[in-house]
Amino acid sequence: MPSKSNKEDKLRSRVSEIRAFYRKSGRMPSYSEVSDLTGLRSKNAVFKFIGKLVTLKILEKDKKGKLIPLTIANPVRVLGTVEAGFPSPAEEELVDTLSLDDLLIQNREASFLLKVSGDSMSGAGIMPGDMVIVDKGRSAKSGDIVIAQVDGEWTMKYLRKRGESVTLVPANPKYQPIKPKNELKIAGVVTAVVRKYK
Amino acid sequence: MQDSQPLTISSWPQAILHLDADAFFASCEQAIHPELKGRPVITGKERGIVAAASYEAKARGVQRGMRLFEVKKVCPDVVILPSDYETYSLFSVRMFEILRRFSPDVEEYSIDEAFVDLTGLRRSFHGSYGMIAEKMRKAIATELGITVSAGVSLSKVLAKIGSKHRKPSGLTVIPGREIHLYLEKLPVEKVWGIGPNTAAFLNKHGITTALQFAKRDETFIKKHLSKPYQEIWHELNGRSVYPVVTEEKGSYQSISKAKTFTPPSQDESFVFAQLSKNLENACIKARKYHLAAMRIIVFVRKQDFTSNGVEIKLTRPTAYPVELFGVLRRGFQNLYQPRSLYRQTGVVLSGLVPESGIQYTLFDDTTKIEKMARIYESIDEISRKYGKHTIQHGASLPTKLQAQHEGERGDVPKRKNALFKGENKRQRLGMPLLHIKI
Numbered sequence: 001m002p003s004k005s006n007k008e009d010k011l012r013s014r015v016s017e018i019r020a021f022y023r024k025s026g027r028m029p030s031y032s033e034v035s036d037l038t039g040l041r042s043k044n045a046v047f048k049f050i051g052k053l054v055t056l057k058i059l060e061k062d063k064k065g066k067l068i069p070l071t072i073a074n075p076v077r078v079l080g081t082v083e084a085g086f087p088s089p090a091e092e093e094l095v096d097t098l099s100l101d102d103l104l105i106q107n108r109e110a111s112f113l114l115k116v117s118g119d120s121m122s123g124a125g126i127m128p129g130d131m132v133i134v135d136k137g138r139s140a141k142s143g144d145i146v147i148a149q150v151d152g153e154w155t156m157k158y159l160r161k162r163g164e165s166v167t168l169v170p171a172n173p174k175y176q177p178i179k180p181k182n183e184l185k186i187a188g189v190v191t192a193v194v195r196k197y198k
Numbered sequence: 199m200q201d202s203q204p205l206t207i208s209s210w211p212q213a214i215l216h217l218d219a220d221a222f223f224a225s226c227e228q229a230i231h232p233e234l235k236g237r238p239v240i241t242g243k244e245r246g247i248v249a250a251a252s253y254e255a256k257a258r259g260v261q262r263g264m265r266l267f268e269v270k271k272v273c274p275d276v277v278i279l280p281s282d283y284e285t286y287s288l289f290s291v292r293m294f295e296i297l298r299r300f301s302p303d304v305e306e307y308s309i310d311e312a313f314v315d316l317t318g319l320r321r322s323f324h325g326s327y328g329m330i331a332e333k334m335r336k337a338i339a340t341e342l343g344i345t346v347s348a349g350v351s352l353s354k355v356l357a358k359i360g361s362k363h364r365k366p367s368g369l370t371v372i373p374g375r376e377i378h379l380y381l382e383k384l385p386v387e388k389v390w391g392i393g394p395n396t397a398a399f400l401n402k403h404g405i406t407t408a409l410q411f412a413k414r415d416e417t418f419i420k421k422h423l424s425k426p427y428q429e430i431w432h433e434l435n436g437r438s439v440y441p442v443v444t445e446e447k448g449s450y451q452s453i454s455k456a457k458t459f460t461p462p463s464q465d466e467s468f469v470f471a472q473l474s475k476n477l478e479n480a481c482i483k484a485r486k487y488h489l490a491a492m493r494i495i496v497f498v499r500k501q502d503f504t505s506n507g508v509e510i511k512l513t514r515p516t517a518y519p520v521e522l523f524g525v526l527r528r529g530f531q532n533l534y535q536p537r538s539l540y541r542q543t544g545v546v547l548s549g550l551v552p553e554s555g556i557q558y559t560l561f562d563d564t565t566k567i568e569k570m571a572r573i574y575e576s577i578d579e580i581s582r583k584y585g586k587h588t589i590q591h592g593a594s595l596p597t598k599l600q601a602q603h604e605g606e607r608g609d610v611p612k613r614k615n616a617l618f619k620g621e622n623k624r625q626r627l628g629m630p631l632l633h634i635k636i
Contacts, residue, residue, distance in 0.1 A: 105629075107341070108292075108295070109296050109341050110340075110341035112630050112631065113618075113627060113629045113630070113631045113632065114636070115616060115618070115631070116636060117635055118635075120636075131618050134632060136340060136341050137337075137341040147634065147636065149232070154634045154635060154636055155636055156636040196618070196619040197619075
């Protein structure tokens with residue numbers, strides 16, 4: 001079964017076909033032309049369709065049944081199935097919102113998920129079982145939470161840079177800060193933590 | 199010497215880049231399992247053969263298609279992983295997205311290959327085509343953690359020669375003036391699109407290298423070769439014939455669905471059920487793209503890797519399994535040999551035509567067909583909501599008697615078991631998961 005929005009889309013595309021015809025030829029189409037434009041094959045279907053457009057005040061019929069353009073000539077914003085002169089303020093306000101995805105993920109191509117197993121960052125609110133989002137494209141700055149490989153071991157810590165020296169600092173007094181002896185490889189910067197309760 | 203003359207003197211009438219990920223599946227695995235970097239890794243555990251091998255594994259003599267016990271012999275410390283197509287697809291999509299930051303003209307040629315039209319972009323990037331290509335390679339390496347090889351030249355065929363020239367992690371730029379230098383030593387059969395038969399034919403005319411082919415006069419080419427090879431000849435001479443096609447694949451020539459199952463089976467109803475499921479899957483895809491098939495190919499593969507297949511012509515195009523079970527059954531009975539072990543079955547739908555243009559014959563029961571269309575519409579709707587194969591044909595049911603791949607537990611990719619709260623078997627977050635223990 002076609003859903004409601006599907007029906008609306010269809011209606012909208014049919015209306016725009018008729019609008020395009022009107023703009024191009026400077027007159028409204030005849031019934032058989034409407035049938036060609038919309039793909040409605042029977043006269044009855046076209047008649048019903050026109051009837052719908054009349055109730056929506058998109059166009060009207062004269063005494064002989066010929067079509068007269070109303071809003072179809074100068075389209076205003078189409079909201080839902082009903083054409084209205086003023087857009088709903090609620091919809092206007094929703095134009096510039098962020099989805100949770102946009103909020104949590106800045107660089108889509110470079111972001112990865114990671115499941116936390118340890119508790120060394122519990123002071124920063126990152127608990128075992130949490131999901132962190134790791135951005136591999138970003139260069140790490142002092143103060144960032146990073147995923148790093150230190151002398152062969154993987155860890156998640158605060159990155160602290162003081163001049164030349166680099167330290168990885170945990171957010172849990174149970175653990176000691178780490179000073180890399182030989183090697184420090186930063187795999188990415190933690191940009192968000194997600195915990196779902198239910 | 200005539201050979202030292204350039205084929206064309208204009209260096210960049212247009213610039214086409216070909217990009218090819220290095221050992222793509224294995225590289226993705228190394229990117230999400232950083233402890234595997236530098237180690238020989240192969241994927242394809244669930245199939246029992248090598249689907250992809252990392253460069254470390256290739257260096258030890260591992261090849262695509264090798265059986266796993268052979269792999270363990272030549273490379274005992276190899277890491278064998280089940281294929282995780284979900285993750286590979288995510289990487290693939292990201293790779294193309296990164297390329298689109300540079301140019302809108304990106305052709306997704308395969309899961310790990312792309313063509314990009316770079317013509318005219320030097321101005322906006324304040325640098326050479328080579329520099330743009332290098333920037334692309336760098337972005338993919340830092341953001342995705344995989345390496346790619348690229349070639350930049352005047353045509354698709356030449357760009358492809360470039361990307362193969364230095365692999366892995368190479369970049370080869372071939373401007374017009376230098377084409378001949380790269381074709382000189384390249385055997386003609388290594389050119390994209392030239393198969394062994396054409397190569398043998400060309401050899402008989404004294405053409406063994408790509409350069410000899412490119413330098414042959416047009417009358418010879420037109421007289422002896424068909425259009426595709428004439429086009430390759432133009433492309434080799436730096437005249438781009440094949441455009442970079444940016445449209446998403448909206449249609450298909452054929453749809454093929456095949457599945458390997460382990461352990462292999464000799465049970466007739468089980469093997470037929472596999473085919474039935476292949477058919478259902480192929481039809482689902484056909485319906486998704488509003489296509490219907492004129493021909494169907496049925497094939498089965500035995501444990502010793504020998505395959506058998508039949509092609510059947512249909513009286514009317516269709517994408518409804520229920521209309522095809524008859525021919526499927528007949529095809530299967532032609533192929534099936536009792537007491538043989540089978541490891542794979544497959545169905546190919548070909549001769550695809552748009553569903554809307556189907557002409558019914560006089561003998562078709564159109565009301566019945568319309569009813570069937572409604573049933574399948576509902577099935578597709580339910581599948582969208584509750585997952586594929588929520589409603590299945592009875593013939594496919596025996597597939598449930600045995601998991602697709604039994605045996606070791608590690609045969610399922612890690613991602614399928616590492617679920618977050620809210621994820622389920624069917625739906626997971628569309629982001630790759632790093633397997634790092636922290």
